[in-house]
Amino acid sequence: MSEYTSKSEEKFQPVQTNKVGGSPYTGVLGWIDNRLPIIRMFRHEYLDFQVPKSLSYFWSFGGILTICLLLLILTGISLGMHYKPDAKYAFESVEKIMRDVNFGWLIRYAHMNLASFFFIAVYLHIFRGLYYGSYKEPRQLMWIIGIVIFFLMMATAFLGYTLPWGQMSYWGATVITNLFSAIPLFGESIVTWLWGDYSVGDAALNRFYVLHWLIAFLIVGVVVFHVIALHIVGSNNPSGIEPKDTRDTVTFAPYTTSKDLVGMLVFLLIFVAVMMYAPNYLGHPDNYIPANPMVTPAHIVPEWYFLPFYAILRSIPDKLMGVVAMVSSIAVLGLLPWLDFSKVRSSVFRPIWKQCVFLFVLNFFVLMYIGGAPAEGIYLLIGRIATAFWFAFFFILAPLVSLVEKPLPMPQSIHEFEDWKKQGKIKVFQFFGK
Amino acid sequence: MKNYLKFIFVFSFIFILGITNSIQAKESNVSLLKPNWTFNGFFGKFDRAQLQRGYQVYKEVCASCHSMNLLSYRNLSEPGGPEFSEAEVKALAAQYEIQDGPNADGEMFTRKGIPSDRFKSPYPNELASRAANGGAYPPDMSVLVKARPGESDYIYSVLMGYEEKVPANIKLEEGVYYNKYMPGNKIRMAKPLNSGGVEYADGTKATEEQMAKDVVSFLTWAAEPHLEARKKLGFKSVLYLLILTILVYLVKKKIWSRIESKV
Numbered sequence: 001m002s003e004y005t006s007k008s009e010e011k012f013q014p015v016q017t018n019k020v021g022g023s024p025y026t027g028v029l030g031w032i033d034n035r036l037p038i039i040r041m042f043r044h045e046y047l048d049f050q051v052p053k054s055l056s057y058f059w060s061f062g063g064i065l066t067i068c069l070l071l072l073i074l075t076g077i078s079l080g081m082h083y084k085p086d087a088k089y090a091f092e093s094v095e096k097i098m099r100d101v102n103f104g105w106l107i108r109y110a111h112m113n114l115a116s117f118f119f120i121a122v123y124l125h126i127f128r129g130l131y132y133g134s135y136k137e138p139r140q141l142m143w144i145i146g147i148v149i150f151f152l153m154m155a156t157a158f159l160g161y162t163l164p165w166g167q168m169s170y171w172g173a174t175v176i177t178n179l180f181s182a183i184p185l186f187g188e189s190i191v192t193w194l195w196g197d198y199s200v201g202d203a204a205l206n207r208f209y210v211l212h213w214l215i216a217f218l219i220v221g222v223v224v225f226h227v228i229a230l231h232i233v234g235s236n237n238p239s240g241i242e243p244k245d246t247r248d249t250v251t252f253a254p255y256t257t258s259k260d261l262v263g264m265l266v267f268l269l270i271f272v273a274v275m276m277y278a279p280n281y282l283g284h285p286d287n288y289i290p291a292n293p294m295v296t297p298a299h300i301v302p303e304w305y306f307l308p309f310y311a312i313l314r315s316i317p318d319k320l321m322g323v324v325a326m327v328s329s330i331a332v333l334g335l336l337p338w339l340d341f342s343k344v345r346s347s348v349f350r351p352i353w354k355q356c357v358f359l360f361v362l363n364f365f366v367l368m369y370i371g372g373a374p375a376e377g378i379y380l381l382i383g384r385i386a387t388a389f390w391f392a393f394f395f396i397l398a399p400l401v402s403l404v405e406k407p408l409p410m411p412q413s414i415h416e417f418e419d420w421k422k423q424g425k426i427k428v429f430q431f432f433g434k
Numbered sequence: 435m436k437n438y439l440k441f442i443f444v445f446s447f448i449f450i451l452g453i454t455n456s457i458q459a460k461e462s463n464v465s466l467l468k469p470n471w472t473f474n475g476f477f478g479k480f481d482r483a484q485l486q487r488g489y490q491v492y493k494e495v496c497a498s499c500h501s502m503n504l505l506s507y508r509n510l511s512e513p514g515g516p517e518f519s520e521a522e523v524k525a526l527a528a529q530y531e532i533q534d535g536p537n538a539d540g541e542m543f544t545r546k547g548i549p550s551d552r553f554k555s556p557y558p559n560e561l562a563s564r565a566a567n568g569g570a571y572p573p574d575m576s577v578l579v580k581a582r583p584g585e586s587d588y589i590y591s592v593l594m595g596y597e598e599k600v601p602a603n604i605k606l607e608e609g610v611y612y613n614k615y616m617p618g619n620k621i622r623m624a625k626p627l628n629s630g631g632v633e634y635a636d637g638t639k640a641t642e643e644q645m646a647k648d649v650v651s652f653l654t655w656a657a658e659p660h661l662e663a664r665k666k667l668g669f670k671s672v673l674y675l676l677i678l679t680i681l682v683y684l685v686k687k688k689i690w691s692r693i694e695s696k697v
Contacts, residue, residue, distance in 0.1 A: 053693070095504050095577065098660075105660045106667070250693060258686040265679040272675060276668025277476065280580060288581035288657075289573075 060263025
């Protein structure tokens with residue numbers, strides 16, 4: 001006899017598809033919260049949320065990046081209302097925004113400089129992760145999602161830079177899209193497909209505009225995953241020790257919010273000063289020359305934030321391998337949680353790893369310098385050494401240091417860590433040596 | 435101490451950006467002439483009379499070869515620029531014959547310029563301009579200042595960089611001139627400014643240096659017409675943010691003192 005015909009009631013599990021209720025609120029708030037529990041969720045995740053007490057200002061960059069992204073979208077929407085993605089009119093429509101649209105100059109300079117500051121913040125955010133071991137168990141997935149965001153950011157920034165259709169827009173787009181021709185067998189066809197034509201032109205500009213928007217909103221989606229993951233695994237902190245009781249934590253509001261707000265305002269202050277007094281400092285003058293397929297600029301250079309990766313690309317003589325090296329130089333970050341298997345998270349207690357991270361940062365700047373210099377002679381040689389060091393950091397230094405390093409004596413808890421800090425027993429953020 | 439180190443870190447980051455950028459920008463090793471521009475600095479402003487003189491130099495000298503397609507005559511009376519009166523701008527625009535149309539009969543016709551017209555180009559198209567200039571294309575001047583490394587200083591230096599004595603290692607072809615500040619030291623533009631080349635209405639002596647300063651100021655305004663508004667708003671917003679940051683920092687300290695005193 002099948003279950004369906006059984007008369008026995010015990011065989012059925014009770015079901016309630018309707019989950020209305022359970023809100024701690026009353027009145028209108030309660031009515032809404034019973035049906036859509038976002039108010040409860042907000043309170044739980046953003047007001048009562050427990051956060052390690054020892055977070056430094058380096059933990060402000062998550063909030064800063066969120067603000068940057070929101071401002072970029074806001075200014076971007078306004079710009080989109082005036083911009084024309086047409087090879088004939090793009091340059092002039094940007095100039096029209098700069099000249100005739102009310103406060104158009106402000107909106108455009110804000111969007112332009114925010115892109116740069118978004119990268120400044122994200123590099124500091126990634127540095128924070130490297131220094132304090134934020135990629136380690138259980139935060140590996142959040143770290144990988146972060147790298148996905150970084151890839152998407154690079155794509156959006158590149159596409160956005162092509163839109164004013166100046167000389168660097170055009171030639172940058174030509175160089176970067178041509179990288180796809182390195183793909184074996186299908187390379188040429190893929191490039192033609194990407195362009196929608198046989199060269200970078202009107203068709204390409206039009207789709208770059210669409211994709212610039214699309215990917216910007218994809219970033220928002222992936223950021224939501226990044227934040228959900230954060231609220232599951234919790235924040236790391238300078239001690240690298242997980243909180244154990246309320247002596248180790250503070251509530252998100254008002255402690256973390258007030259501290260984050262200070263960080264955001266300092267960042268905003270620097271951003272506004274640069275935007276208002278040196279708005280073109282981070283850009284390239286050639287982009288104020290309208291795109292001209294007949295004239296190649298003397299040096300085609302990408303935006304500053306791409307320079308380290310551009311240097312890696314150029315230091316490999318083979319085109320295909322260069323592209324592979326460039327992409328894997330970022331993707332390799334995703335392997336770091338497994339390449340660095342030391343149980344200690346924070347560099348505060350890892351004397352050798354700390355030096356390695358600083359060398360890595362130094363090497364990043366060296367690559368940035370090389371990326372802006374001509375690819376010849378001594379620059380090429382330094383670029384190759386720096387590229388080798390980049391990969392050696394991940395594949396040799398990370399596992400080796402985890403194996404041989406003896407961590408310093410550690411406190412038992414975050415509140416003990418805080419006491420040690422006050423007694424001067426440990427220094428949280430220190431450059432080379434003592 | 436810890437916080438200072440963090441700030442040093444951030445600033446060194448930006449500093450290195452600057453270095454990287456400057457090696458991209460530096461093509462020749464000659465350091466540019468750097469006059470004291472009225473529009474430099476935190477409170478920089480244009481000198482109206484200077485912009486008006488600069489427009490005169492553009493109109494009487496540069497405009498015979500260089501277009502300024504992104505500007506309209508009406509811009510000349512807008513705040514933050516040369517601020518000619520509206521009547522003056524009407525009269526200025528009316529000096530030009532502008533092609534318009536088609537009219538109801540389908541014919542193109544010419545009429546006197548009006549303030550909403552764009553600056554009239556010296557040539558109908560790029561090819562015509564190349565044909566008239568020995569193959570060289572005098573660039574459009576609307577955003578020229580922002581399109582060159584060194585910006586205003588660079589344009590000024592090129593204008594002042596013509597020298598009679600050509601170094602022995604430089605061979606000049608026909609129609610090419612020596613210029614100290616031009617990348618490669620060769621330029622296809624003949625020396626444009628000569629003392630007394632224009633007669634200023636306000637009585638200012640039209641020396642070469644004066645004309646160069648005036649026209650570069652004008653071109654800087656043309657490339658960045660909202661520069662004054664930007665600097666004004668910039669000062670206000672930086673000041674506002676500075677005060678707000680200090681206040682919020684004090685609030686933060688107060689909030690955190692609740693738990694720090696317990697430890």
